[in-house]
Amino acid sequence: MGIGDYYKILKVNRDATNEDLKKSYKNLAMKWHPDKNNQYPLRKQEFEAKFKKISEAYDVLSDPKKRQIYDLYGEYPINSNRIGEENGDGSNLKEDVAVxxxxxxxxxxxxxxxxGCRKKVNIIRTVPDEFGKLKCIEEILKIDIKPGWKKGTKITFPGKGNQQPGSPPSDLIFVVNERPHSSFKRDGNDLVMIQKILLLESLVGKTLNLRTLDGRDLTIEVTDIVxxxxxxxxxxxxMPVxxxxxxxxxxxxxxxxMFPSRLTTHQKHDLRxxxxxADDN
Known part of the structure; x- marks a missing residue:
């Protein structure tokens, strides 16, 4: 596979869904496909190289197992040790890939x-077999998410990373990231939301009916002028602390x-x- 950040190549975030990947790939493929860019004959090699990288990135990220390996190790496929090859002087060549x-x-x-919740994560990691050659093994890890954890929180699994022959296995660390919410935005331990109200409601009051993140119905009376x-x-x-x-x-x-886009003459008169x-009072 080619070298580079596949997410940047496809212009998507690291939490992109399959639909995000398909949409971005389609747009980029149409832009850089060599057969569709005959108007730039001098840039043929550039288009071919771009299209190849786009195709490689999509091939890996659209496959769940390939994507998991890429996310864990930053590449796909994983480089393996070259054991038993000989240098020019006949000595054995052993090249370890540092992890x-x-x-x-x-x-x-x-x-x-x-x-809070429990998440199950299927990981694929490389370990040496009884002959010292690398192999991939799969394992399911259970992660207990505590209420109030923030973006950037790290969960460490000692010895659950890659292992090289003759070396102890490395640690595997999961870093919490937060998926955007349709109604709320987190600010430290606070939750922030934008509430649209009509101009009339801002003057006479409004009852807000909200659904909390734990499924409760919250009723809030707005009585002051907004x-x-x-x-x-x-x-x-x-958010919980x-x-x-x-x-x-x-x-x-x-x-x-939200202010009205227009008022009739009669409405303006009544409002005035x-x-x-109100000012006189």
Whole structure:
């Protein structure tokens, strides 16, 4: 396979889904396919090289097992030892591939980081067989996600990484990453959400019905006048604090006041009278 970051080559994030991969590959293949770029005959080799890298990247990342190996070791296929070859002077040549601590991304939803969960991860790693040659073995690891863990949290499995002949196995480290949520964004231990409200609702009040990350229905009465950019803080409805039992951050609701696109003359007159009366009071 070619050298390079396959995710960058396909212009996708490391947590890209199969649909993301297909869409990006299709767009890039159409752009760089040599048969579709005859208008640039002098750049034929460039198009061929680009298309080859794009195809290699998609071939690996679209295959779950190949992608897992690539994510764990940064390459596919894995380089193996060349044992038993001879130098020019007849001595044996042994080339070991050095493997440091291996880090792999562990993508979690915001719900999983809120409630905690157990994730099962299938890993493939290289170890020497009884003859000292490398082989791949599969293993399922169980990872207990604690409530309140943040992006960047590391979980270490000692001795679960690659192993070279004559050396102890390296450690395998999973680094927590957070999948974007449709409603909430995390800010430390707080949860932040954008709430759109009509101009009328910002003046007369509104009842908000929200669904929390653990599935509870939360009712919040907004009674004060809301100005653009205002923020309502709901205590203890944020993320759990991982190191402090039964403590949570806050839920911060940021209001986006939607103004009407137009008003009739009559509406403007009525609104002017109402607001003038309010100012007088």
């Amino acid at each position: 440091d601590v291996v880090e792999s991304c562990l993508v979690c939803t915001l719900e999983e980081l809120y409630k 100005k653009p950019g205002d923020e309502l803080v709901v205590p203890d409805e944020g 991982a190191k402090e039992l039964n403590k949570k951050g806050n839920l911060r609701i940021k209001f986006d006041v 009278m109402i607001l003038f009366d």
